[in-house]
Amino acid sequence: DRYVSQxxxxxxxxxxxxxxxxxxxxxxxxxxxxxxxQKYNGAPLGTSYEFKAWV
Structure with a gap:
């Protein structure tokens, strides 16, 4: 089934x-x-997600 946004x-x-x-x-x-x-110079702290799709 497809969603309306799809x-x-x-x-x-x-x-x-x-x-x-x-x-x-x-x-x-x-x-x-x-x-x-502000003293911290490293990479951002936290969790994030990135989705990539190749067809």
């Missing part, structure tokens, strides 16, 4: 669009970004 994207992107879904496990931590003290 149908809208297919209409706007043309017949070669391929709908898909991603399920994140319920035990996965939420995406958060902590604001470190």
């Amino acid at each position: 149908e809208a994207l297919i209409r706007s992107r043309g017949p070669n669009a391929y709908p898909f879904t991603v399920e994140v496990p319920s035990v996965a931590p939420p995406s958060i970004r902590l604001r470190p003290p």
Whole structure:
């Protein structure tokens, strides 16, 4: 079954669009970004997710 948002994207992107879904496990931590003290010069602290798809 397709979602309304998927149908809208297919209409706007043309017949070669391929709908898909991603399920994140319920035990996965939420995406958060902590604001470190100004003295901290390292990489950002927190958890984030990035999804990429190649077809």
